[in-house]
Amino acid sequence: MAALIGLDWGTSSLRAALIDHDGTILDRHASPHGITNLPDGGFEAAFAKAVGGWRAPGLPVVASGMVGARTGWKEAAYVACPGGAGEIAQALLAVPTGDGSEMRILPGMSFRNEAGVPDVMRGEETQILGCLSPDRQDGLFVLPGTHSKWVRVEAGRITGFASYMTGELFAALRGHTILRHTMTPPGEAEEFDADAFASGVRRAADLTGGGLLRRLFGARALALFGELPTPAGASWLSGLLIGTEFVEAADEFGQVPGSLVLVGGATLADRYARAARILEIATDAADPDAAFAGQLHVARLAGLIPETRR
């Protein structure tokens, strides 16, 4: 019997699930209606389309992700680190829905490291919570993407995290700099080149080869010298940037305790797992439905799910 409706509502996509008391996904919905790509009728229309058929009296609805950003449906606060499911459950933001009911948006999280660099996330904290279990209360988690996140968990609470502009920088470099001449144009079919990717990762990890600004121009020079064929260029750049992210994160978080947990979509997670192997770091893959598991945990702590139904 359904316990919860959960929405994982990001910038460019919307995933929704009808979730059972034990976490089983009873039904699911996916659309490209992220907060920057809403249909006519806006948030309410996207919401109704995603979950309208599942609504039932007393069945709670929660959402996490960019839907709670300033540019989302309604701005939810940030919970400061260190924090966990308890703090998040206490900071839910109710939003009235067009059908006379309401949805609760989970807050994001904020962090400021020792050097004073501030950071924020929305949605990733919920995925992390869904990865935790009585046996896994500590670890370092990576959520690859446009703005990759590395998140440290200690005793079941998120104690720090860092964002890296890896994915977005790749797209900007590929589309709008001289490096576009060193690779297959965006949109054209392209094969992933594992050797070029590995070479990029190793270049990033070789600390004698200069920093990122230097290495980026190095791709151009390699191509001019015929040492980086065009079909391999994008894979090399992907390796360089992901490798650089690993180097920066090692500096921030130190040695990985046990295995690094990779959370996220298959293609990107595969690249991060490759980079980790090259750098001799062990990895585990997380449940792709971790966001919904995290939402169920938070909803329960918030008292949204009647105990009598368990």
Next chain:
Amino acid sequence: MAALIGLDWGTSSLRAALIDHDGTILDRHASPHGITNLPDGGFEAAFAKAVGGWRAPGLPVVASGMVGARTGWKEAAYVACPGGAGEIAQALLAVPTGDGSEMRILPGMSFRNEAGVPDVMRGEETQILGCLSPDRQDGLFVLPGTHSKWVRVEAGRITGFASYMTGELFAALRGHTILRHTMTPPGEAEEFDADAFASGVRRAADLTGGGLLRRLFGARALALFGELPTPAGASWLSGLLIGTEFVEAADEFGQVPGSLVLVGGATLADRYARAARILEIATDAADPDAAFAGQLHVARLAGLIPETRR
């Protein structure tokens, strides 16, 4: 009396000078007809427009810069480091001009550092040569720009250099990533914010604050927290990237011997001088006509200028 016609022919602009035997510029011409922005008639038309009025029997013409690239008028070779005016003078490439005469293109230079990162430049080597004198045979030179160059000179020869994608990365980040929301849109009037620039430089130099991928997202977080007002965003990012270039170059070239010599246009050179002051590095400004001085030196070594005229 004129000794030489020199063309400093880059990607986006063309500067030409009628040069006296003592290096005095007798006349000059400037146009936006860089190699990616040629008029109808292509290279020959741009050439004729720039220097046609100065041509005289026996008056040699030389050009340096991207005009010798694969995508230029004719591809000139690269001289490998270490090399100086002598090697460059021996590698001039003659190109017939439409008026039945010829122009000589100076070669670029190439370098591969100890880690195997290859690098190239075209035009900057000529500017450097123009900065040298009997009293200045050693030094570290910086040529800020789309692809900034740091060049080491020892005993009058260029012994190594490194390129940094600073300027082009700034433009790509500003125009095509989420960071555009943290700053005044491109094209809109914008005041340089010296405090924000200094803050960006200091962030780059604070090695505890993570690497560049991290710090870039940090700009977004600062803006979300109201700590980086929109009018200051571009200045902060400029400071962060230029500061990162200084940090990377310090890693590559070690401590600056004496003063760093800044070569190039006033606006960018001013920003680099500011960054250097914040980082407590002394700087000297180079002659903005260094390219023409370098061309005169090379032309003389190549025997293009009759000794009897001196």
